[in-house]
Amino acid sequence: MSTGNTIPISDLITSRPYTSRSFLRECPERDPVQFPALWYYPVQAKAFTICSLCYNTIIHGFESGCGISFGSFTGTKHQTLFCMFGRPHPKYLYKKGDFLALRTFMASRTGLKVTTCHGLGGANANLSTTWYKPRNGEINGMVSCEACYEDYIAHTSFSSRFEKSAPQPAGQVWACDIAVPLIRRTLEACSEGARNDWRVFVAATTHRLKVPACEPYKERAAQSTRWFQPKDSLPGFIICEACYLDRIASTCIQGHFTSTPLSSGQIQHQKSLTCMLSYFPMAIAVQEVIFSENFQLWCEAAKIFMHEELCDGTARKGKSYTLIVKDGTGDADFNICQSCYTCCIDLFGFGSHFKQFDMKTHTEAGIAYSDWACDFYPTRYGFSKYMDALNEAVCVREFSVLGDFIARYQGVTQPCPRSTFVKGRRWYGTSDFSACPDCFEETIQGTALESMIVVRNQFKETECSCDIYSPSMRGIWKNACDTYDYAGFVELVRHRASVYWQTVPVMKRLLSQQRIRLMQQQTLNGSSMLYQRLDMSASASSSINYSGYSQPRYTYGAADVGYGYASTYGIEAARLGQQANNLVQSSRSDTTQVPYLEALWEAVE
Structure with missing residues (x-):
């Protein structure tokens, strides 16, 4: 890798395979698709989704031979879909020609309680996930969720080496280790065909589980992990072992990298290092270069990254x-x-x-x-x-x-303000309602009634609030789109606005008054206690002892608070305490209105 002049990236980009919404460029086997695209499914198991890439490159033209009827549909925006055919088990059955077993698998796979792996983020015990683990503790700490067990293990010779794990304890989060890229790749490589290399899989997985995780954008102690770098010179470009194993090892670019042992002198000189693949741009570049199998493309991108x-x-x-x-x-x-x-x-x-x-x-x-x-x-x-x-x-x-x-x-830097009125924001909407950019993207954009939106990303200095943030309003918009009833939607929006002005400002005023009264009450109680202490001091200094009992020489009082105080301080203390109690009583009458008003607003929010 030369560090001289860079070659323009555009000169290195070769022609890419044709892709479209009806022919995805990659199978979303584990990374979900959340945009409109064409999907296929077996008629006998409609929940078994198959991406257009797998269908067109593997199944299309052989449907009659496998005896399975397929249908298709277009996924909607924000609908999360995975390709369930792109995983090893169904592909194995298809290539083997065991279509009866494939039909059975498709039907049973969609019947699992948890049909999708939750990945490295893990799953809570309340999801009731069934977990598998290697028998006899051969790989300490490893677990596989049921979905990954069915997709990656059940059809292989390794299935006999796994057993169901004890139930996941309440309060614990377990992460499926098949979601770790190196472990998944090693599992597929070692269990396929006649190789059946369990020892290699055990060794690789055991080692990977011990490797410390990468810390994105952070420096770490130089001796905390092993480091790797490109074989050709690119000064300063180093990769931690976790990133090397998960992103580079066992891929088409593995041969371009080598381990970089650090001498004691280097450790003393560079006590901390940062993994370059922990930076988002380089992580994206590695994925694309593996897909395109064009390592020079990565070299040029890495040079620019290190120079900037x-x-x-x-x-x-x-x-x-x-x-x-x-x-x-x-x-x-x-x-x-x-x-x-x-x-x-x-x-x-x-x-x-x-x-x-x-x-x-x-x-x-x-x-x-x-x-x-x-x-x-x-x-x-x-x-x-x-x-x-x-x-x-x-x-x-x-x-x-x-x-x-x-x-x-463009220009959006703050989250949805919900029902709070704010100034100086960008808005979408009409004269009847407003939507912040986030809610527009998540609810309105791309729908049947989007054309009704006349205000688009307009900056407003005046106060405005969002009307589309709640699940209720988003559902009403969806129903309006389904029936193409914009007038009905506007009628509901206007009713909601009417209820808002009758409830929310009143609630805010009552709660604000309550907070003010609480502060006043605390002040009055504090002052009352001060005067009580002064009254007690006055009583002690002016009392006469009668047969062991101290009584004040004189007592004070007033019609509004009673008599018998040792000083005028006692009268003031009583009056302040009385005022504090009156504030409590008035607050109670106001606060009873808040739950009622809140219920009215929540019914239409």
């Missing part, structure tokens, strides 16, 4: 990339750094849709550009939505998916 300032999400000046707006109305309120542009945009052939400009300069009018932060940094608000749009654009080879989303979502 690290993406850290902080405000900065300097060069950024932004979207070229289709209608030429101006620059989008969207910025990404050089590293993210290279690895997330240019690497996928989308570079021509962006332009670079230097924000160290001034506009033609002499106004200085403000600082900017990369919108592709993981902690930036809206990051997950940008990534969903990028993933969809890549999977179906439609840049407009990402470009249109950026145009709609």
Whole structure:
């Protein structure tokens, strides 16, 4: 790997296979699809979803031979779907020609209590997941969820080496170890065909479970793990063992990397190191290079990444990339750094849709550009939505998916305000209702009634609140789209607004008054106690002892609080205490109204 001049990424991108919504570029075997795409299913087991890639490259043309009838449907936006055929077990049965067993498997697989692995995030005990483990404790601590056991183990010779685990204790979270990429790849390689290499699988899995996890974007002690680097020189580019094993080992690019033992001198000089694959842009680049099998593409992206300032999400000046707006109305309120542009945009052939400009300069009018932060940094608000749009654009080879989303979502930096009125935000909607950009994307965009929205990503200085945040309103919008009844939706929105103004402001006023009264009550009680102590002191200094009993020389009182106080302090203490009690009584009468008003609002919220 030369560290000289870089080759433009666009020159290295070869022609890609045709992809579309009816022919995905990759099988979503474990990474779900949440965008509209064509799916297939066996008529006998409609919940057994098959992606268009698997259907078109494996099944299509042989349907009659396998004796299985298939149907199709188009998934909806935000519907989470996996390809259940892309996993080893059904593929094994299909290639073997055992179609009776395949039909049985398809029907039984969709009947599991938990049909999808919860991945490295783990599953709570209340999900009642059935777990499997290696017999006799051969791999200490390893577990597989039932879904992964059926998909990756049950059809292999390794199935006899697993048994059901004891029930998951309440309160514990268990993560399926088949979700660890190296373990899954090793399982498939060692259990296939005549290889049946259980020892290698045990050794690899046992070792992987002991390797400390990568810490994204963080430095770690140099001696805390093993390190790897590219065989060709790329100074400073190092990878922790966990990332090497899960992202690179047993892939087409494994041969380009080597272990990097650190000498005692290096450890003393570099006490802490950061894994380069823990940075989001490089993680994306590795995935794409493995898919394209073009290692030089990764080399050039890595050179740029190492040469540029690290993406850290902080405000900065300097060069950024932004979207070229289709209608030429101006620059989008969207910025990404050089590293993210290279690895997330240019690497996928989308570079021509962006332009670079230097924000160290001034506009033609002499106004200085403000600082900017990369919108592709993981902690930036809206990051997950940008990534969903990028993933969809890549999977179906439609840049407009990402470009249109950026145009709609640009400038959004804060979450939905819900029913709270806020100033200085961007909004969608009509004269009857408003939706924040998040709720527009999640509920309205792409639906049958989207064309009714006339206000689009408009910045408003005036106060506004979101009307579409609640599950109830989202359901009402969906029903309106299903029946194409926009007038009915508007009628319900207006009724909701009427109830809001009759309840929420009143509740806020009552609760605010209650808080004020509580503070007043606390002040009055504190003052009353102070005067009580003063009264007790006055009583002690002016009392006469009669046969062992102390009594004040004089007593004080008033008609409103009674008599018998040792001083005027006692009268004041009693009056303050009385005022505090009166505040409590008045607060009780007001607070009884709040639950009633709250119930009215919640019924339409």
